Amino acid sequence: MKALSKPREGVTIYEVAKRAGVSIATVSRALRDSELVTPQTRERVRAAAAELNFTPSRLGRSLAEGRHAANGIVFPDLVGPYYAEVVLGYEQVAAELGRSVLIRATHGRADADAQVLEMAARVDGMVIMGRSVADDVVARIAATGLPLVLLSRDPVSDVDTVRPENDTTARELARHLVGHGYRRFAFLGDPAAAPDVAGRYAGLAAGLKEAGVRVPDPVPCAFELEAGRSAAAGLLACRPRPRVIVCANDELALGALTAAGEAGLRVPQDVAVTGWDDLMAARFAGLTTVRQPMRELGATAARRLHEQIEARPAKRTGRQETLPTELVLRTSCGTHTMG
């Protein structure tokens, strides 16, 4: 595996051909294990390639084959463990399917749309997660016929979508909390910021309404622990103080726990807190939350995408897939339910 000769940059198939004394066609065939070459020739070519430390240019190959053998995933951010898990699930499946993986976090950047279009030109298909790019960009990419899957995002025209279940579990959470006797609710998170938050808030609101409990207005808040802490501190200073703060995700909830501690309040005796996602930290913070199949979301999106890519020319099916979630009860919502 060592480079015997001068490992100059950009060794091409022509140099291998010359060294092996064959044509480039034969080199290509030999290195791709075609049946059309004698074992002896194959060996000679292999040897020449090894001596030159030759790796075929992926560009040349892709251009000739008309495919990238790569797919991409776009997500709003990688801060916090949630997205990382999704990307992990995606990468793992994509790798098994023999595809390279491109990633792009948009971070709400102004040039996000351009970056996503650029990615679209590099891949055989892509997954777009959450509200990372504008609808018209999604539509435009879809219009090119590029295989596309939306993840945790409201459907756009007839593009396939994969999402976690939000409504049912949110109602269940509402019922559970009402069962604790709580009546003064607060909701931390901006339904306009992400489709998932909208779904969670809607489910919670529906559950509360059913139980005859007043539905709180959502308190918008960035998706970071620190933002959750300060927003929760504000809520806890209100009179009457909310009896329970339902947070749109675990990071906010962890921030709320911190704020409660700083305000000298006990959880759950003085104020209950719940989250969403079931991050590792939630377990150690005793946080009641809703477990998301994060890795499975990424993996499922990768599989759907692969199906589309293999099924070219793709007819968009507009398939909607919803993955189940699970209420995880811990101490932060009330002690008598502790498991």
Place this chain on the structure above:
Amino acid sequence: MKALSKPREGVTIYEVAKRAGVSIATVSRALRDSELVTPQTRERVRAAAAELNFTPSRLGRSLAEGRHAANGIVFPDLVGPYYAEVVLGYEQVAAELGRSVLIRATHGRADADAQVLEMAARVDGMVIMGRSVADDVVARIAATGLPLVLLSRDPVSDVDTVRPENDTTARELARHLVGHGYRRFAFLGDPAAAPDVAGRYAGLAAGLKEAGVRVPDPVPCAFELEAGRSAAAGLLACRPRPRVIVCANDELALGALTAAGEAGLRVPQDVAVTGWDDLMAARFAGLTTVRQPMRELGATAARRLHEQIEARPAKRTGRQETLPTELVLRTSCGTHTMG
């Protein structure tokens, strides 16, 4: 931004040229904002391109330009928040530098070497993290002249390396724990599994030796919470029981905390536990740990790589960079030091 005409697949520059009534050279120039085109021509070309929903093929462009405008990062795994943070830092900087990002987790797969070589053919430079691939693969890639940066990995020939500081902080941790009066140490983690673990163990051992405390043999253990839990359970069943379990990372330490709880032991009164990384969960578990500049590690690697790419033809400098780490004291190592 809508597609006016039939959005057939694979619109090429030739069709745009025909529609705009110019040559492909002019199309290329117009779309790339070259000075060599009249504003009127540019507009005509733009309009034609928009009508056809044309996006230039990245393959054609890269092949012609001789560059991918992409770089890659290879890491052992994405499980757990540590690697995710590193990748995040990497992606962010790479994006700012206008580069696409490819990722690959090797998961200890048998075909990891092939996958990494495949990535090498797709990028203008890459970062290899930890013990994700064999040394000879690294050497082989380096031999092609591809810009390369190693992250948290022992140097290979004269390839640039970026690493967190392990030794000094590990000694500091040792001194601190000895200061608590602890004498029976245990170390959870396999120094052979990752260069960082080796460095941490070595530093700890050096610190203990200086203090005249017996150095424990490391207890190998996979990098997962569950593995940490069961390994720690085994340790806690030993007689005499170790007074403190130093874990190679936070996930193991969180597992150890779980095991202690299950064994009915109080932390830190009966047994102290420390970790490494300062994950979000560590904060809520009260875990004493060593904070790693994870995001900064990724960002730094991205910058070093970019420097190499820009400086082609690259002369390898073999630069070694070490990023500082910080001891974070919480309750799990002993109450009197709580901050």
Place this chain on the structure above:
DNA sequence: CGTGCCAATGAAAGCGCTTTCAAAGCCTCG
């Protein structure tokens, strides 16, 4: 020994761009 076939190989045409070099058109100025 000649004919016909099959297996192995080579020549060359793309794949979709960028860029060099040449040509064409238009001004300006003598």
Place this chain on the structure above:
DNA sequence: CGAGGCTTTGAAAGCGCTTTCATTGGCACG
């Protein structure tokens, strides 16, 4: 009115592969 210099555009040559199609040579068979 013609020469020379710009500016703008086009033709064509790659970039490094894969693959089709043609060619070559060897062998079996008549």
